[in-house]
Amino acid sequence: MATAVFHQTAGTLQSRQFINNSGVSDLGNFSVRLFPRGVKVDIRLSKRGNYGSVERKFGVIQASTSSTPVFDPVSSPSNDNTHESRKKSNEAALILIRHGESLWNEKNLFTGCVDVPLTKKGVEEAIEAGKRISNIPVDLIFTSSLIRAQMTAMLAMTQHRRRKVPIIIRNESDQARTWSQIYSEDTIKQSIPVIAAWQLNERMYGELQGLNKQETADRFGKEKVHEWRRSYDIPPPNGESLEMCAQRAVAYFKQNIEPQLLSGKNVMIAAHGNSLRSIIMYLDQLTSQEVISLELSTGIPMLYIFKEGKFIRRGSPVAPTEAGVYAYTRRLALYRQKLDEMLH
Numbered sequence: 001m002a003t004a005v006f007h008q009t010a011g012t013l014q015s016r017q018f019i020n021n022s023g024v025s026d027l028g029n030f031s032v033r034l035f036p037r038g039v040k041v042d043i044r045l046s047k048r049g050n051y052g053s054v055e056r057k058f059g060v061i062q063a064s065t066s067s068t069p070v071f072d073p074v075s076s077p078s079n080d081n082t083h084e085s086r087k088k089s090n091e092a093a094l095i096l097i098r099h100g101e102s103l104w105n106e107k108n109l110f111t112g113c114v115d116v117p118l119t120k121k122g123v124e125e126a127i128e129a130g131k132r133i134s135n136i137p138v139d140l141i142f143t144s145s146l147i148r149a150q151m152t153a154m155l156a157m158t159q160h161r162r163r164k165v166p167i168i169i170r171n172e173s174d175q176a177r178t179w180s181q182i183y184s185e186d187t188i189k190q191s192i193p194v195i196a197a198w199q200l201n202e203r204m205y206g207e208l209q210g211l212n213k214q215e216t217a218d219r220f221g222k223e224k225v226h227e228w229r230r231s232y233d234i235p236p237p238n239g240e241s242l243e244m245c246a247q248r249a250v251a252y253f254k255q256n257i258e259p260q261l262l263s264g265k266n267v268m269i270a271a272h273g274n275s276l277r278s279i280i281m282y283l284d285q286l287t288s289q290e291v292i293s294l295e296l297s298t299g300i301p302m303l304y305i306f307k308e309g310k311f312i313r314r315g316s317p318v319a320p321t322e323a324g325v326y327a328y329t330r331r332l333a334l335y336r337q338k339l340d341e342m343l344h
């Protein structure tokens with residue numbers, strides 16, 4: 001007898017018993033959908049071939065045997081809800097994007113966890129990034145809790161050809177959640193939940209936050225500052241090392257994002273230089289030596305395909321080479337074709 005116990009984390013539901021330590025469901029796939037009066041969790045138990053659904057309405061979990069079909073004129077791969085496709089649904093796109101240039105990037109200041117907005121150039125970078133990924137399905141967005149990552153995600157989505165509306169899911173209180181309910185299933189289908197998580201924030205730069213990078217190097221020496229910025233396990237004064245940042249960012253990724261990819265959801269993550277470096281270290285299985293030389297530019301999206309439990313790096317989609325990205329999986333190619341048909 002399988003029992004699902006749910007707890008709410010940053011607006012999503014997770015099934016503890018369905019996820020093993022590595023964040024991968026060992027019993028089967030489940031998907032989470034938002035409905036006017038609550039959240040519906042569809043569970044396919046692959047070991048027993050048993051399909052059912054569980055509905056959570058404002059804290060009450062109710063079991064039912066039927067699921068409400070969702071019609072989407074351009075089904076993203078994950079919305080293809082047939083029995084067969086659920087079996088094959090362990091394939092999804094993952095887009096990572098470092099925020100565009102911030103006001104403190106421009107001034108060359110250590111920023112870390114200080115909440116600083118984008119510059120005009122950063123806004124333009126985010127829009128450009130959105131163009132580069134405008135044909136890739138996005139079902140769910142994760143951002144850090146910092147405005148520069150959230151601005152980047154929102155601006156990028158203004159360019160998406162599917163024209164779904166990103167909506168921030170707040171986890172402030174039950175009342176705040178109730179007050180932000182949407183009462184149209186059609187509108188829900190035309191929206192993308194955005195989940196903000198502090199665990200994806202930039203590494204905490206300790207006593208360097210707000211200091212000028214060049215002046216700090218002049219004062220403490222170039223080598224020392226390079227060690228603070230790029231070593232794996234040496235933290236800046238009273239700050240986080242990359243290793244410490246990885247502990248929270250990768251744990252969040254495994255616990256909250258990987259299960260979504262496993263259920264076929266296409267995910268975009270808008271975050272920061274160091275939280276993304278640590279996630280890429282996990283995805284690409286880099287050593288602590290290799291990650292040292294990994295540098296991420298602002299506003300450049302990176303695409304991964306999650307397939308058969310593995311992450312395959314596909315580079316950064318740019319117009320001329322984009323076809324190659326789509327040819328990579330049949331489901332992405334089909335998505336692109338349907339999108340073209342609908343929009344032309």
Ligand SMILES: O=C(O)[C@H](O)COP(=O)(O)O
Nearest residue numbers: 109110111112202229273
């Ligand atoms: O927090 C900062 O200052 C930057 O976003 C990342 O800085 P770094 O390149 O020094 O790690």
